[in-house]
Each structure stands twice: as C-alpha cells, then as structure tokens.
Amino acid sequence: MRNALVLPALVAGLLPLAAAEPIKASLVLRADRPASVINKNIYGHFAEHLGRLIYEGIWVGENSPIPNTGGVRNDVLAALKDLNIPVLRWPGGCFADEYHWRDGIGPRDKRPRRPNASWGGVDTNAFGTHEFLQLCELLGADPYINGNLGSGTAQETMDWIEYMTSDSDSTLANLRRQNGREKPWKIPYFAVGNESWGCGGEMRPEYYADEYRRYQTFVKNYSGNHIQKLAVGSHDDYYQWTDILMERAGKYMDGLSLHYYTLPTSNWNHKGSATQFDESAWHATLARTLRMEEFVTRHSEIMDKYDPNKRVGLMVDEWGTWYDAEPGRNMGALYQQNTLRDAVVAGINLNIFNEHSDRVKMANIAQVVNVLQAMILTDKERMVLTPTYHVFRMYRVHQGATRIPVELTASRYTLGDSSIPSVSASASRDSAGRVHVSIVNLDPNRPVELATTIAGGQFGNVSGEVLTAAAMNAMNTFDSPAAVKPAPFSAFKLAGSDLTVTVPSKSVVVLELK
Numbered sequence: 001m002r003n004a005l006v007l008p009a010l011v012a013g014l015l016p017l018a019a020a021e022p023i024k025a026s027l028v029l030r031a032d033r034p035a036s037v038i039n040k041n042i043y044g045h046f047a048e049h050l051g052r053l054i055y056e057g058i059w060v061g062e063n064s065p066i067p068n069t070g071g072v073r074n075d076v077l078a079a080l081k082d083l084n085i086p087v088l089r090w091p092g093g094c095f096a097d098e099y100h101w102r103d104g105i106g107p108r109d110k111r112p113r114r115p116n117a118s119w120g121g122v123d124t125n126a127f128g129t130h131e132f133l134q135l136c137e138l139l140g141a142d143p144y145i146n147g148n149l150g151s152g153t154a155q156e157t158m159d160w161i162e163y164m165t166s167d168s169d170s171t172l173a174n175l176r177r178q179n180g181r182e183k184p185w186k187i188p189y190f191a192v193g194n195e196s197w198g199c200g201g202e203m204r205p206e207y208y209a210d211e212y213r214r215y216q217t218f219v220k221n222y223s224g225n226h227i228q229k230l231a232v233g234s235h236d237d238y239y240q241w242t243d244i245l246m247e248r249a250g251k252y253m254d255g256l257s258l259h260y261y262t263l264p265t266s267n268w269n270h271k272g273s274a275t276q277f278d279e280s281a282w283h284a285t286l287a288r289t290l291r292m293e294e295f296v297t298r299h300s301e302i303m304d305k306y307d308p309n310k311r312v313g314l315m316v317d318e319w320g321t322w323y324d325a326e327p328g329r330n331m332g333a334l335y336q337q338n339t340l341r342d343a344v345v346a347g348i349n350l351n352i353f354n355e356h357s358d359r360v361k362m363a364n365i366a367q368v369v370n371v372l373q374a375m376i377l378t379d380k381e382r383m384v385l386t387p388t389y390h391v392f393r394m395y396r397v398h399q400g401a402t403r404i405p406v407e408l409t410a411s412r413y414t415l416g417d418s419s420i421p422s423v424s425a426s427a428s429r430d431s432a433g434r435v436h437v438s439i440v441n442l443d444p445n446r447p448v449e450l451a452t453t454i455a456g457g458q459f460g461n462v463s464g465e466v467l468t469a470a471a472m473n474a475m476n477t478f479d480s481p482a483a484v485k486p487a488p489f490s491a492f493k494l495a496g497s498d499l500t501v502t503v504p505s506k507s508v509v510v511l512e513l514k
C-alpha cells in the first residue's frame with residue numbers, strides 16, 4: 001500500500017529523488033568581451049482586453065470597495081511597480097484590430113458598450129486611452145499602443161495620435177483637455193496592426209507590406225513626440241513573412257514583431273494542462289520553449305540580410321506558455337494557473353533574449369494579469385503572485401545592463417529519446433559595475449555543479465537568490481500564496497578566482513558578484 005502511494009508520486013515528480021548525482025558543468029563569463037546593452041524593454045508586458053485582465057485584474061473603477069488609485073487596484077499596482085515594468089503593450093492582440101479609440105474617451109457613463117468579438121463578453125469601454133496612459137504613468141512604464149489596421153482607418157489612427165500627443169490648439173488636442181488631460185502624453189511605440197496574417201486580417205505578406213507602408217505614413221510625430229513604428233512580424237518559423245516584410249518595408253519600420261507561444265503538445269486542440277503533468281510533459285514543454293532560440297536566430301539572420309547594422313529591432317511582443325482552459329473556466333478568458341515549470345520557461349526565454357540583445361530590442365510576455373502566463377492572478381479582492389512574477393523580479397537586474405557573453409558546457413537532460421540542454425545562463429554588468437548571472441537548471445531530478453570562472457575580472461563578494469520547490473508543478477494559490485517564492489541562495493564556494501555553484505534541480509538562480 002505504501003509503495004502504491006509513493007511510486008505514482010515519484011513518477012509525477014512530486015518527490016525529490018534521493019541524492020541524485022550532480023550534473024558537472026562549466027561556465028566562463030567573458031567579462032573581457034563586453035557585448036550589446038540589454039534593452040530594458042526585453043522585460044516588457046502585455047495587457048489586452050481579454051478575460052479578466054483589464055476589468056477586475058487592473059481596473060476596478062473609482063467606486064470599487066477594492067482599494068484603488070483612480071480606478072486601478074492598489075495591490076496589483078504595487079506588485080507590478082516592483083517589477084520595474086519598462087513598457088506595456090495595449091489594447092491587444094487580436095482585440096487591437098477591432099478597437100476604436102473614440103469609444104474609450106469622455107464621460108464613462110456615456111461610453112458605448114461593444115461586444116468583444118475576439119474573446120467574448122461585452123466591453124464597457126470604462127478603460128480607454130486616458131485610463132491606460134494613467135496606468136503607465138503610475139507604473140513608470142512606456143506606453144506601447146497597438147493600432148487598428150484590420151477594421152480601422154489610417155485617418156482614425158492619425159486622429160488618435162494627434163489626440164494623445166499634440167500640444168497645439170487643434171480640435172482634437174482641445175478634446176483631450178476637455179476630457180481632463182492638459183499636457184500631451186509621449187507615445188514612444190506604435191504598431192500597425194496585430195497578427196495581420198491571422199486575426200488581424202488574414203493578409204498575405206506582400207499585401208501587408210504595402211498596407212504597412214501606406215498606413216505608417218500617417219503615424220505622425222506631433223509636438224516633439226517621437227514614435228518608433230512597429231510592423232507586424234511573423235510567428236514561429238514563418239520565415240517568408242520576415243523576408244518579404246524586410247525587403248519591401250524594412251526601411252519604414254523601427255521594429256518587426258515575432259510571436260511564439262509554448263504549448264506542451266504543440267497541438268492547439270489539446271495543449272495540455274497547466275498544473276497536471278508528468279516529467280514527459282515537463283521535458284516536452286522545455287524542449288518547445290527552447291525553440292525560441294532557433295526562431296530568434298533565424299529571423300535575425302533574415303533581418304541581417306536587409307539591415308546589417310541592426311537598426312530594426314526584433315520585438316517578441318507575444319511569448320509565453322498557453323495551456324488548456326482550467327476545468328470549469330470560460331475557454332475564451334485564457335485564465336491558467338502558473339507553476340514552477342512556468343518559472344523555468346520564463347528564465348530560459350529571458351536568457352535567450354538577453355543573449356540576442358543585439359537584435360531583440362523588446363519582448364512582451366503574454367499577459368500581465370489573469371491571462372496566459374500571468375505575473376498575477378486575482379480573485380475578486382484577493383491577489384496572488386505567480387512563480388513567473390518572481391523570475392521577472394529576480395531578472396530585473398539585467399534591464400539596461402551590458403551583456404557579458406557566456407560560454408557554457410554541460411551534459412544534456414535526456415528523457416526517452418529526446419534530449420535538451422540541462423542548463424541555461426546569461427550574464428550582464430550594470431552601471432554600478434555589479435555582475436549578475438541568471439542560471440536555470442532544466443533537469444527536475446539532478447542538481448548542476450557549475451564550475452564558474454570570469455575572464456577579465458575577479459570575484460569578490462557573491463550573493464544570490466533561488467526559486468525552486470519540491471514538485472515540478474508547485475504553484476501559488478489564493479489559500480497558499482507563498483508556496484513558490486525566492487529564497488536567499490548560498491550554495492556556492494569561492495576559492496580564489498574559482499566559483500563553484502550548486503544549482504538545485506528545477507530551479508532559477510540569480511547571482512550578484514561585486
């Protein structure tokens with residue numbers, strides 16, 4: 001009877017294997033070869049009118065019993081502020097190509113209620129331009145507005161940009177003043193459509209390239225504002241899209257997007273559970289998320305052909321895990337739990353973006369609250385921070401720092417006939433001279449013993465944080481909100497210039513070297 005209970009638990013990875021042999025690995029930090037600056041926008045986020053993200057997750061309204069600042073809930077605001085969110089994308093996603101900005105300005109009780117045709121339900125438009133830009137100001141984040149190419153017009157976009165950014169005595173600037181905002185806002189990023197190869201209009205790349213060229217002409221700069229124009233890019237391995245866009249429209253854009261979601265099964269009809277999974281689903285999920293490396297590399301190579309000086313950024317403005325809807329939940333709301341597996345996925349992807357920071361200038365995880373790989377989950381007045389949240393907080397030290405190239409040698413993590421790297425790492429030096437190293441151990445059973453050396457530098461004081469748990473599917477719930485949280489890390493030995501770090505199985509570690 002005892003074995004009958006213990007064996008399934010071991011199979012499900014719920015109990016640690018006793019005294020597993022460590023994986024031997026080595027890491028050289030090439031501090032003698034400083035590389036590109038890690039654009040802080042790699043740590044960006046995404047907020048779409050979808051499910052309970054905007055309404056309930058962020059916006060509760062000024063009259064809500066939930067404590068709020070101008071309608072934005074205080075608990076979520078305080079938690080997000082801790083992440084130093086550099087940039088926030090809004091209002092979609094697919095929703096962006098059906099959004100008409102005039103619906104979301106003026107007195108809230110006069111705003112039209114519109115069906116959310118992408119995700120279901122009715123949007124009250126209580127959260128519109130002013131509310132979004134107020135949220136960005138409260139967070140200290142740059143706004144990234146995704147324009148409507150699919151069902152909107154260039155004139156509508158031109159008017160929206162004038163409304164937000166013009167300091168003149170024009171009718172639209174005065175309408176903004178009448179609606180409560182005297183000073184114009186700065187809008188640094190504006191995208192022309194979203195997924196125009198799919199929900200944004202089912203376009204061919206040749207057609208979108210021409211539409212982009214026409215439409216972007218009317219994305220104007222007013223009153224000293226400078227907009228970086230972003231074009232709809234590819235998804236996954238749709239390399240032809242990138243090639244045609246760069247060839248035909250590359251010189252008219254500052255950024256080209258890329259979307260890639262991690263599904264445990266890569267089958268959109270049966271994606272897999274967010275919480276109920278075994279080691280084979282863990283391994284398959286990590287193998288699929290690691291494909292980001294291949295996609296970023298190959299899209300970058302295509303961009304290099306047309307833009308060798310890397311002026312145009314690759315903006316990975318949607319990425320993250322996507323699982324089956326939780327049993328009993330509305331499928332269209334895309335609400336999912338978040339486990340230690342998601343934390344490991346986040347660490348791997350952020351390391352990949354850091355390593356490609358010469359071309360990747362922005363990334364926006366999907367999405368910030370209550371949708372897909374969220375930072376925060378809410379249930380009415382309650383809130384919980386996910387394991388992914390903690391990774392973003394631990395990794396914020398890389399924002400704007402200078403990348404230090406890493407040379408990593410480690411054996412692979414093999415399960416059945418599939419094998420993936422067992423370790424992922426990235427390093428940077430900040431403006432105060434501190435070196436940060438982020439390390440992910442992908443193996444759920446074995447620690448990694450990482451012999452670390454620094455070329456062109458010396459280790460002095462070492463400290464760190466670790467995020468791990470006993471089970472692969474450990475998660476934070478409303479009743480147990482701190483089951484997965486960072487802890488101080490001290491499993492390292494410093495002997496002269498040699499640093500040996502023991503990275504626990506299935507963990508994310510960030511070290512600080514001073």
Ligand code: AHR
Nearest residue numbers: 092093094095194195366
């Ligand atoms: O993030 C959810 C959806 O995924 C977005 O609306 C769309 O752009 C993508 O397909």
